[in-house]
Amino acid sequence: MGTQLPFEFNPELDLLLERTVDIPAEWIWQAWTQPELLMPWFCPKPWSVTECDIDLRPGGMFRTVMQSPEGEAMPAGEGCYLELVENRRLVWTSAMLPGFRPAPSPAEGEFVFTAYLLLEPEGTGTRYTAAVVHQTAAAKAQHEAMGFHEGWGIALDQLVAFMKARHH
Numbered sequence: 001m002g003t004q005l006p007f008e009f010n011p012e013l014d015l016l017l018e019r020t021v022d023i024p025a026e027w028i029w030q031a032w033t034q035p036e037l038l039m040p041w042f043c044p045k046p047w048s049v050t051e052c053d054i055d056l057r058p059g060g061m062f063r064t065v066m067q068s069p070e071g072e073a074m075p076a077g078e079g080c081y082l083e084l085v086e087n088r089r090l091v092w093t094s095a096m097l098p099g100f101r102p103a104p105s106p107a108e109g110e111f112v113f114t115a116y117l118l119l120e121p122e123g124t125g126t127r128y129t130a131a132v133v134h135q136t137a138a139a140k141a142q143h144e145a146m147g148f149h150e151g152w153g154i155a156l157d158q159l160v161a162f163m164k165a166r167h168h
Contacts, residue, residue, distance in 0.1 A: 005131060006118075007131075007133065013133065013140050014131060014140065015132045015134075015143060015144060015149070017128075017130040017131075017156070018127070018128070018129045018130075019128050019156060020122055020128070021125055021126055021128050021156065021160050022125040023125060023164060024121070024125070025087045025088065025119040025120070025126040026087050027167065028119055028159065029086060029119065031159045031162065031163050032090055032117060033054060033056050033090070034054070035053065035054050037163075037166075039052050040158070041158035041159040041162045042064060042066075042159075043066050043076075043151070043155060044147075044151050044154040044158070045158070046069040047066050047067065047068060047069065048066065048067050049066055049067075050065050050067045051063070051064065052065075055081075055098065056084060057084070058082060058083065058084065059099050059100050060080070060098060061078060061080065061097075061098040062079045062080070062092045063075075063078040063079070064077075077110075078094075078098070078103075079092045079093055079094045079096070079097075080093055080095075080096040080099070080100060080101075087119060088118070088120070089119070090116075090117040091114065091117070093113065093114040093115070094113055094114075095112045095114065109142075111135065111138075112134070113132050113133060113135075113143065114132070114133045115131070116129070116130070117130055118130075118131070128156060132148065
């Protein structure tokens with residue numbers, strides 16, 4: 001792991017995606033923090049994001065609704081921002097609702113997580129680290145089986161392509 005994580009990484013509970021991308025951290029931050037910039041890239045095509053709410057402050061809301069290619073709406077959950085360091089770190093959790101209110105226990109087949117997005121300038125690009133911390137090994141395994149590495153990797157490729165096109 002090239003990036004210093006702000007928590008103790010546990011391979012039995014946590015997932016990690018690390019890559020260097022050739023766009024500045026500021027572009028990535030914008031793409032993660034502005035609904036109109038997040039919606040085009042956030043989930044692998046042919047899925048799409050139909051709704052996105054971002055209240056960018058500790059205790060603020062992060063919520064998305066995804067749509068399957070068949071048109072089925074899939075609420076991706078509502079979470080709460082924990083920490084924001086502009087252009088460097090974005091941390092949110094599904095364990096809490098906005099205002100740091102505890103979230104209801106997850107429904108069958110759902111899991112609780114905390115996500116860390118860490119951005120480090122590297123040359124003209126950015127070292128991009130996404131880490132997702134789970135409560136149980138079963139939740140980690142479920143998230144991995146859902147395609148964490150492939151899905152988050154494809155979404156990152158889409159983010160980079162979208163922001164490059166937007167800035168050229």
